[in-house]
Amino acid sequence: MKRIVILISGRGSNMQAIVRRCAEQQWPAQVVAVIANRPDAQGLDFARSHGIAAAVVDHRAQPSREAFDAQLAQVVDRFAPDLLLLAGFMRILGPDFVRRYQGRMLNIHPSLLPAFPGLHTHRRALQAGCKLVGATVHFVTPELDHGPIVMQSAVPVLAGDDEHTLADRVLATEHVIYPLAVRWYVEGRLQQHDGLVRQLDGASQVLM
Numbered sequence: 001m002k003r004i005v006i007l008i009s010g011r012g013s014n015m016q017a018i019v020r021r022c023a024e025q026q027w028p029a030q031v032v033a034v035i036a037n038r039p040d041a042q043g044l045d046f047a048r049s050h051g052i053a054a055a056v057v058d059h060r061a062q063p064s065r066e067a068f069d070a071q072l073a074q075v076v077d078r079f080a081p082d083l084l085l086l087a088g089f090m091r092i093l094g095p096d097f098v099r100r101y102q103g104r105m106l107n108i109h110p111s112l113l114p115a116f117p118g119l120h121t122h123r124r125a126l127q128a129g130c131k132l133v134g135a136t137v138h139f140v141t142p143e144l145d146h147g148p149i150v151m152q153s154a155v156p157v158l159a160g161d162d163e164h165t166l167a168d169r170v171l172a173t174e175h176v177i178y179p180l181a182v183r184w185y186v187e188g189r190l191q192q193h194d195g196l197v198r199q200l201d202g203a204s205q206v207l208m
């Protein structure tokens, strides 16, 4: 059984999708903890009501980024994860933290990376006149929103879209591609080589 720990900052809908799919599809894995950097993160209630350990490492209670990262690593390590997932976790993690979990830490980002790392991805995509947007699941490296890409979803921009309608449609695809990527990881069906990720069964790594 692979042990999964999920970091969130708010709603946690991606975390919920992973917890549900893990149970429904009987992955050889278990979500053992959900950790938030905000005590009011709504996703914590879902974790508690599903019998999953819920913890908070409040970034505002820490004197520096380094202190926050160190405290977070301490709490994460208590749950001995095989896989650490960032799911709407809105804090930048320093290089020491990232190196500690590199190769066993995934993130989902709401853009077709390497386009639009950072915040306000849908607004920026609309402003750039993009006709196609999407989301990316990738291994986390010290560079923000970079790292070997596991899977992407593609979503067309429709006439009349604003950043909210676009965010909703992209989020629906996130709930498909993130659980799938995690399932591949825990089933040992991903291989990384030279910064590229291959799905060993030849399954499509894009959701259109």
Ligand code: GAR
Pocket (backbone or CB within 6 Å): 008, 009, 010, 011, 012, 013, 014, 015, 087, 088, 089, 090, 108, 109, 110, 118, 135, 171, 174
């Ligand atoms: C998701 O759209 C996720 O891709 C994004 O935040 C949202 C969290 O929603 N993440 C980032 O922007 C990270 N750079 P959720 O809390 O309902 O999963």
